[in-house]
Amino acid sequence: MRIERHPILDFPKKQKIFFMFEGNEVYGFEGETIASALHALGIKTLSYSIKKKRPRGFYCAIGNCASCNMVVNGIANIRTCITPLEPNMIVERQKNKGVLK
Amino acid sequence: MIYKDLIIIGGGPSGLCAAKTALEAGISVLIIERSPEVGGQLVKQTHKFFGSKEQYAKMRGYDIAHKLYQDILAFSNLEILTDTTVVGLYQDQVVTVLNKEKYLRYQAGSIIVATGASEKFLAFENNDLPGIYGAGATQTLMNVYGVLPGKEVVMVGSGNIGLIVSYQLMQAGVKVKAIVEASPSIGGYKVHASKMTRLGVPILTSTTVKKALGKEEIEAIELVSLDKNWQEIPDTSKIMTLDALCISVGLTPMHQLLSMVGTEMKFVPELGGFVPIINNHHQTSVQSIFVCGDAVGIEEASSAMMEGYLTGLYVSEYLNHSHPDHETLVQHYESQLSQLRDGPFGIKTKVGLTKLKEGSNHA
Numbered sequence: 144m145r146i147e148r149h150p151i152l153d154f155p156k157k158q159k160i161f162f163m164f165e166g167n168e169v170y171g172f173e174g175e176t177i178a179s180a181l182h183a184l185g186i187k188t189l190s191y192s193i194k195k196k197r198p199r200g201f202y203c204a205i206g207n208c209a210s211c212n213m214v215v216n217g218i219a220n221i222r223t224c225i226t227p228l229e230p231n232m233i234v235e236r237q238k239n240k241g242v243l244k
Numbered sequence: 245m246i247y248k249d250l251i252i253i254g255g256g257p258s259g260l261c262a263a264k265t266a267l268e269a270g271i272s273v274l275i276i277e278r279s280p281e282v283g284g285q286l287v288k289q290t291h292k293f294f295g296s297k298e299q300y301a302k303m304r305g306y307d308i309a310h311k312l313y314q315d316i317l318a319f320s321n322l323e324i325l326t327d328t329t330v331v332g333l334y335q336d337q338v339v340t341v342l343n344k345e346k347y348l349r350y351q352a353g354s355i356i357v358a359t360g361a362s363e364k365f366l367a368f369e370n371n372d373l374p375g376i377y378g379a380g381a382t383q384t385l386m387n388v389y390g391v392l393p394g395k396e397v398v399m400v401g402s403g404n405i406g407l408i409v410s411y412q413l414m415q416a417g418v419k420v421k422a423i424v425e426a427s428p429s430i431g432g433y434k435v436h437a438s439k440m441t442r443l444g445v446p447i448l449t450s451t452t453v454k455k456a457l458g459k460e461e462i463e464a465i466e467l468v469s470l471d472k473n474w475q476e477i478p479d480t481s482k483i484m485t486l487d488a489l490c491i492s493v494g495l496t497p498m499h500q501l502l503s504m505v506g507t508e509m510k511f512v513p514e515l516g517g518f519v520p521i522i523n524n525h526h527q528t529s530v531q532s533i534f535v536c537g538d539a540v541g542i543e544e545a546s547s548a549m550m551e552g553y554l555t556g557l558y559v560s561e562y563l564n565h566s567h568p569d570h571e572t573l574v575q576h577y578e579s580q581l582s583q584l585r586d587g588p589f590g591i592k593t594k595v596g597l598t599k600l601k602e603g604s605n606h607a
Contacts (some may be wrong), residue, residue, distance in 0.1 A: 150289045151304075154390035176280070179320040179389035187374035187461050198460050200374025204381035205285075206278050206329070207362045207498070210372075218345075223310050224381075227280050228325070 145183050164230040171234040177223035177234055178204070178211050189213050189223060213237050217244055248274040248323070250559055251339050251352040251505040252332050253501060256284020257545045259358035259538025262559070263322065269560035269567040272321040275589045276341055278329040283309030284360055285380060285547060286411030286602055288387040290415075291408055298580055299546040299601060303393045306387075312549075327551035333357075345414050354532045354559050357502055358552065361495035361516065361538035369455035375462035379409040379492035386416045394488030398465060399423045402447055407436035409492060411447060419488060420445045426452040426470055445601065453489070454481070462489055502539070505530055508606055514596030515541030525558040526551065527583040529606045534559050541600075543584075550581040 144230065146154055147232035158173040171180025178189065178201050188198040189211045204224035215221040216233050219241025223234070251267050252259045255277035281287065289305020294443060300308045316322055332340035337352045363378035365371070375394065377385075378484045379401070382393040397418050399410045402425040410420045423440060428450050430437045437447060440579050450470045457464040469480035496517040501508060507520040508529035519540050520528045527534050537548035537556035560567050567573060585593055601607035 144396075146386065146390045146392060148417070149390075150415050152386075152387060152390070175254075175389045179385055179391050182385060182393075183389075183391045189374070192372070197372055197503060198374050200376070202365070202376065202381060203378050204384040205362065205365060224384075225279050225327075 144151045144185070160228050160230050162228060162230065162234060163237065171228045173228075175228055177213070177215065177221075177226050177228050177232065179220055179224075180228050181234070188236065197236065206233070214240070214241070219243075245338070245349045245351045245568050247351045248272050249563055249565070250274070250356065251276065251337075251350060251354075252356045252358055253333075253339070254284070254358035254360055254539070255279075255282030255326070256358060256360050256537065256548070257286055257308070257312060258360070258552035258555075259284070259356065259546040260309075262358060262536055262547045262556035263316050263552075264312070264358050265303075265481035265553050265556030266560050266565060266571065267316055267319040267322055267556075269557070269570075270321075270444070270562055271353075271563055271565050273319075273323070274352075275322070275324045276328050276330055277324065277326045280327055281325065281396075282313055282324060284545075285581050286312075288380070288383045289545075290387050290393055290412060293546060295546050295584065295604060296580075299550070299584065300359065305545070307563045308545075311430060316415065321354075329344065333501045333533075335505060335530055352532075353563050354534065356555055356559060357520075357528075357533060357535045357539055358555075359498040359501060359538045359539045360548075361542055363491065364494045366453070366491050366493050368453050369380070370458070370462075371456060373456050373458050373462045373529060374452050374460070375458070375487060376456060376489045376491065379405050379490040381558055381573065382488070382490050383409050383412060386412065386418075392418055393487070393490070395419060395484045397423055397488045397490060398484060398486050399490045399492060401425065401494070402430045402432055402437065402449075403492060404436060405495075406490075406492035407432045407440060409490065410440055411436070413490075414443060414445075417489075421484060422450050423447045424467060425449045426474065428472065450603050456489065457483070462487065465489060495538065497539050497542065499539065501554060502533070502535065505533060507533060507535075509606065510600055510604075512541070512596045512599050514592045514599065521600055522606050523607050526555040527558065527564075528561070532562075534562075541593060544589075546591075547581060547584050548583065553577045556579070 286309035
């Protein structure tokens with residue numbers, strides 16, 4: 144869900160950016176983070192907790208809490224709330240501590 | 245290793261202001277910021293500031309961020325690294341950073357830690373469900389990226405952040421079902437609270453969240469009433485449906501880098517948690533490391549800016565490169581800061597700062 148009208152702020156439409164999320168092609172917009180693009184698509188679960196595999200979304204949106212860590216282009220523990228979205232990124236939900244490749 | 249006279253960790257209001265006075269003094273400055281842009285939490289603040297003109301009153305937060313950035317942009321001895329996180333801070337002024345996948349090492353003459361604060365969390369059942377956010381996090385999502393956190397939201401906490409963000413949620417078109425406050429009275433300014441009441445948002449005092457309900461995402465919360473000893477009153481449970489819950493129960497200084505480098509620390513509740521002990525020049529017990537803004541005690545952004553200007557001046561003096569107008573400017577910003585702290589909300593900070601310095605050889 145994106146804001147259509149706002150009394151103070153303008154959100155001019157920006158260039159679409161296509162990327163992969165869990166194997167499906169989706170899109171966000173230039174200038175936003177991975178987490179905000181996913182949230183706008185209604186995707187709130189970004190990872191699963193390490194032991195009990197409970198769903199996790201973002202909490203702080205400033206790169207502090209690690210709740211939004213995802214696997215991006217094969218690299219684990221990417222803080223998606225502060226990482227700008229780039230074309231053709233491969234974004235996956237993280238389900239473990241992260242594996243070094 | 246790359247040398248800089250001064251490395252500022254954190255490009256928020258305090259860090260940017262520190263950079264300004266230090267650059268004017270003629271020293272080389274590197275600002276390291278982990279977000280994609282500088283400005284800190286000002287970039288998402290659409291409300292107008294209070295205070296005097298000197299303290300950027302009547303300007304909106306994001307306009308202040310823009311101004312502070314414009315103020316330093318022209319200096320040739322300034323470098324800014326965004327999308328960059330400090331991963332190591334050492335007593336010999338070495339700073340190691342991660343810039344995307346690159347690991348870099350810097351040597352500084354002096355360091356200012358201006359890391360700001362993070363939002364506190366609240367303990368209740370299922371508090372990890374997606375859809376539960378810090379109030380500031382929803383503010384970032386809405387006001388910076390134009391994305392709505394949900395359709396129906398409940399705010400926990402009636403301090404100024406809780407009240408202001410509730411109003412901004414409504415401006416963005418979100419229904420705020422209630423503001424929940426555990427204490428018997430509203431925490432923030434009356435002017436903000438009245439605005440919400442006028443808009444028909446109930447502020448439920450002596451009430452707290454007992455648990456969140458939902459499987460993959462939050463769907464509802466269970467609210468209970470509290471007695472004057474903060475204990476649950478039986479048979480007061482109420483279920484409220486929603487698709488997002490915002491937590492606004494205060495901030496805590498981001499002390500981790502300071503704890504890592506071994507500056508003398510103290511737990512001061514009035515300042516928000518663990519803070520470094522500083523002397524009157526914002527210098528920590530590790531001589532070359534200075535600190536300003538929320539990292540040394542939670543206050544308003546206006547105070548963080550004044551502290552920043554001051555700390556930039558003090559660091560330049562420490563590096564034997566004093567600002568040509570050092571004395572005048574120090575006096576000016578000191579008086580601005582004490583003016584800000586003279587209000588009713590400044591008492592807590594003053595008590596905190598006294599406690600911080602009590603019994604310390606360093607301060």
